[in-house]
Amino acid sequence: MVDSREVVHIQCYIQMLAQKILKNLMKKGRGLAVPLAGFAVTVLVALFYVYQPSWLKNLDLRLYDTVLRHGHTARPGDRVVIVDLDEQSLHSLGQWPWPRYRMALLLKKLQQAGVQAVGMDILFAEPDRTSPAVLRRELKNDLAVDVEFTGLPEALRDNDRIFAATLADGPFVLGFFFDFEKKAAQAESVYVKDLNPASLARDQDVALPDLLFSAPSLLQPLENLAAAADASGFINTIRDQDGVLRSTPVLMAYEGRIYANLGLSVLWVALGKPPCIVKYSAAGTESLRLGKVTVPLDAQARVWLHYRGPARTFPYYSAADILADRVPAAELAGRIVLIGTTAVGLHDLRTTPFDSEFPGVEAHATLIDTILAGDYIRAPVWLPGLEFCLSIGAGVVTTLLLCTLGARFILPVILLFALLCSFSSFWVFSRYHFFFSPLFPILSTVLNFSLLSFLKFLRSDKDKRFLRKAFGKYVSGPVVDRIVAAPERLSLEGEEREVSILFSDIRGFTSISEQLAPARLSALLKSYLTPMTRIIIMESGTLDKFIGDAVMAFWNAPVEIEHHRQRAVSAGLGMLAALPALNERFRDDYGLTLEIGIGIHAGRVSVGNMGSEDLFDYTVIGDNVNLASRLEGLTKFYGLPLIVSDALAEVFVAGYSIQEIDLVKVKGREEPVTLYTFREDKTLADGELAGWARALAWYRSCAFVEALHELELLQRAQPRFQPYDLYRERCQACLVSAPPPDWDCIFRHASK
Known part of the structure; x- marks a missing residue:
C-alpha cells in the first residue's frame, strides 16, 4: 500500500499548485508587481522632467535642433x-x-x-x-x-x-x-x-x-x-x-x-x-x-x-x-x-x-x-505643465493597458503615440513657433512598455516553468504545452464539465501486500505505477490520484481534450497491453504476477479544487465518477480486465472490437447502464460476436432454450470468457424458475 504520508504530500503539492495558479494566472491585472513597477517608472520620469539630468537635457536639446532644422519655414x-x-x-x-x-x-x-x-x-x-x-x-x-x-x-x-x-x-x-x-x-x-x-x-x-x-x-x-x-x-x-x-x-x-x-x-x-x-x-x-x-x-x-x-x-x-x-x-x-x-x-x-x-x-x-x-520661438508658461502632465498620463495609460492587454497589442499603440507626439512637435513649431518636447511623454511610454513587458515576460516565463514542473507529472507534454500557451483556459474553480474517468485496481492486492516486506512492496508499486502513469499521460490524461494500489485519472480537464473518450479507452487498453511484459519481470523479481481491472465511464461531473480552505485537491466528483468506480469493481464479477459504459459504445479502436456485456443497475444508482468491453480482433473466434448478439437477443426475449444453445457453442469456442458462463447459468436458472411477466432483463448488483 502507498504510505499515507505520500498521499498528504501529493495533496499539499496540488494545493500549492492550485493556489499559485489561481493567484498568478487566472486573474488578469490582479498582481501588484506590474502596476507598482509602472507607477515607479512614471514617478521616475516625472523626476527626470523636474530635475533633467544632463544626458536627458542634451537629448531634449538635440530633439529641439531636429525640429528647428526640419520644422522651420523662416x-x-x-x-x-x-x-x-x-x-x-x-x-x-x-x-x-x-x-x-x-x-x-x-x-x-x-x-x-x-x-x-x-x-x-x-x-x-x-x-x-x-x-x-x-x-x-x-x-x-x-x-x-x-x-x-x-x-x-x-x-x-x-x-x-x-x-x-x-x-x-x-x-x-x-x-x-x-x-x-x-x-x-x-x-x-x-x-x-x-x-x-x-x-x-x-x-x-x-x-x-x-x-x-x-x-x-x-x-x-x-x-x-x-x-x-x-x-x-x-x-x-x-x-x-x-x-x-x-x-x-x-x-x-x-x-x-x-x-x-x-x-x-x-x-x-x-x-x-x-x-x-x-x-x-x-x-x-x-x-x-x-x-x-x-x-x-x-x-x-x-x-x-x-x-x-x-x-x-x-x-x-x-x-x-x-x-x-x-x-x-x-x-x-x-x-x-x-x-x-x-x-x-x-x-x-x-x-x-x-x-x-x-x-x-x-x-x-x-x-x-x-x-x-516678430517670429519668435516662444515658451508659453503653461507648456512645461502640459509636458509634465502628458508624461504622467502616458505612463499611467501604458501601465493600465499592459495590465489588461498583451504586449503585442500595445506595441502598435506605443508606436502610434510616439509618431503622434513627434508629428505634433513639428506641426506646433511650424505653426505656432514654440517647441513642444515629445521626449518625456515618449520616454515615459517606452520605459513603461519596456520594463513592464520585461517583468511580464519574466513572470510569464516563471509561470510557464512552474506549470511545466507542476503539471508535467500529471498530464502529457502536449497538454502541458496547451496549458502553458493559454493559461487563461485553465480553470481550477468548481465547474461542470463532461469528462472521461478511468479507475484501475490490482486484484488481490491485500494478499500481495501480506507476502512482501514494505520496502519490496513499495518497489513493486513503483515499478507498476510508473509505466501505467506514463501511458495515461501519453494519452493526454490527467492523473488524479493514487488510492493505495488504485489509479484514478480523467480526460478533458483542466483543459479540453479532443476525442477524450477514445483517449481514455486507448489508455485502458494500453495499460492492459503493457501488463504481460511487466508480469514477466515481476515473476522473476517477486515470484508473482498482477491482474488488474479497469473501469471507464464518461459524463458530466464537477471538476475543480475540492476540499477545505486549508487543504484541497484538484479532482472530479459526482455520480458519474462513482459509476466509473463501480465499473472497475464489476470487472472482477464478470472476469474481465476492462469494462466501459454505454457512454463509450461509439468509440473505435483499431484492432479491437467492442462487445456488449450486460444491462445492469449498480448499487446506489437507479438508472440502468449497458456494460461493454473491448476485445482484440485476433482473439475472437469466427462468428463469435454474431453468435453473442443472437444469444443476447434470445435471452432478452425469454427464449432461454435457444439462448442456452448459442451460449454453449460460444463457451466451447471461448471457454475462458466468463460472461458466457454467467449467461448460461442465468438461462438455466430461468428455465427452472421463469422470470415474472414484467421482467426488464436488467441485472441488479447488490454490492459495490
Whole structure:
C-alpha cells in the first residue's frame, strides 16, 4: 500500500499548485508587481522632467535642433546685411588688426551708402599700434631714435582719434565683452554706454539686475572710442551645456547697471533710440519693449534664436569690396549692417543647430532679424505643465493597458503615440513657433512598455516553468504545452464539465501486500505505477490520484481534450497491453504476477479544487465518477480486465472490437447502464460476436432454450470468457424458475 504520508504530500503539492495558479494566472491585472513597477517608472520620469539630468537635457536639446532644422519655414528679411573681414580682405589689405583709419574709412563708406545703423562685432580694447604717434614713442623707447613726421597734420598722427571722430559722426555701435571665466581686474571707470531701460515690475521688492546674468568683469573699448560711439553692446553669447548656441541674453548686469546685447543695441539705434521698457516679476523677466516692438524674454532675459538656416544665409559683403567701392550703394541703403569676421584664425565661429561653424556675427544678425520679423520661438508658461502632465498620463495609460492587454497589442499603440507626439512637435513649431518636447511623454511610454513587458515576460516565463514542473507529472507534454500557451483556459474553480474517468485496481492486492516486506512492496508499486502513469499521460490524461494500489485519472480537464473518450479507452487498453511484459519481470523479481481491472465511464461531473480552505485537491466528483468506480469493481464479477459504459459504445479502436456485456443497475444508482468491453480482433473466434448478439437477443426475449444453445457453442469456442458462463447459468436458472411477466432483463448488483 502507498504510505499515507505520500498521499498528504501529493495533496499539499496540488494545493500549492492550485493556489499559485489561481493567484498568478487566472486573474488578469490582479498582481501588484506590474502596476507598482509602472507607477515607479512614471514617478521616475516625472523626476527626470523636474530635475533633467544632463544626458536627458542634451537629448531634449538635440530633439529641439531636429525640429528647428526640419520644422522651420523662416527666411531672412532684407534689412540686415553683414560686412565680412574675410580672407579676401585680409589678403588684399593686410593682416588683422587693421589700422583704425582704415576702419574709419570703412564706416564712412557705409555711412555714405545710407545705412541705418552699423554694429561692430569687434573689440577695440587697445590703442592702434600703427598710429604715427605710437610708432614715434615706441622707437624712442626701444631704440632711442626720435622720429619726426614732418608735414603730417596733427589730426592724422593718432589713428584712434581719427576712428573716434568717425564714430561720433554716425549711427555706430561698438562691441564690448563680459568675462565670466576669470575675475579680471575691474576697470577704474566704465566707458561703455548702458541701456538704462525703464522697468515695469510686478514685484517692487525685486530689482531687475538681480534677475539677469551678472558679469564679474568686462573688456571694453578705449575710453575715447566708447564715448564717441552712438551706443555699446556686449558681444557675448552663452551656449547650452552641449556647446550649441540656441539662445542669447539680450540684457546683462554689471555693477548694478544694465547693458544690452550688440544686436539689440544696433536695432535700438536703427529704430531711432525709442524708449525701452522691461517687464518683469519675481519669477524673472517677461518682455522688453522698444517703442512699438515687443520682444518676449525668458526668465533670464534670453531670446531663442530663430535661425534662418546654416551659415551665410544672410547677405555677406567683403570689406575689401566696400573699401574699393565695388558694392553699389543701393544694396546697402536703409540696411542694418553688422561688421564681423569669418576669416580662419580669428576664431569667431559658433556651433548652432544648423551648422558646426557658424559666424558669431551672423548670430547677432539672426537676433535682429527675428525681432524685426516678430517670429519668435516662444515658451508659453503653461507648456512645461502640459509636458509634465502628458508624461504622467502616458505612463499611467501604458501601465493600465499592459495590465489588461498583451504586449503585442500595445506595441502598435506605443508606436502610434510616439509618431503622434513627434508629428505634433513639428506641426506646433511650424505653426505656432514654440517647441513642444515629445521626449518625456515618449520616454515615459517606452520605459513603461519596456520594463513592464520585461517583468511580464519574466513572470510569464516563471509561470510557464512552474506549470511545466507542476503539471508535467500529471498530464502529457502536449497538454502541458496547451496549458502553458493559454493559461487563461485553465480553470481550477468548481465547474461542470463532461469528462472521461478511468479507475484501475490490482486484484488481490491485500494478499500481495501480506507476502512482501514494505520496502519490496513499495518497489513493486513503483515499478507498476510508473509505466501505467506514463501511458495515461501519453494519452493526454490527467492523473488524479493514487488510492493505495488504485489509479484514478480523467480526460478533458483542466483543459479540453479532443476525442477524450477514445483517449481514455486507448489508455485502458494500453495499460492492459503493457501488463504481460511487466508480469514477466515481476515473476522473476517477486515470484508473482498482477491482474488488474479497469473501469471507464464518461459524463458530466464537477471538476475543480475540492476540499477545505486549508487543504484541497484538484479532482472530479459526482455520480458519474462513482459509476466509473463501480465499473472497475464489476470487472472482477464478470472476469474481465476492462469494462466501459454505454457512454463509450461509439468509440473505435483499431484492432479491437467492442462487445456488449450486460444491462445492469449498480448499487446506489437507479438508472440502468449497458456494460461493454473491448476485445482484440485476433482473439475472437469466427462468428463469435454474431453468435453473442443472437444469444443476447434470445435471452432478452425469454427464449432461454435457444439462448442456452448459442451460449454453449460460444463457451466451447471461448471457454475462458466468463460472461458466457454467467449467461448460461442465468438461462438455466430461468428455465427452472421463469422470470415474472414484467421482467426488464436488467441485472441488479447488490454490492459495490
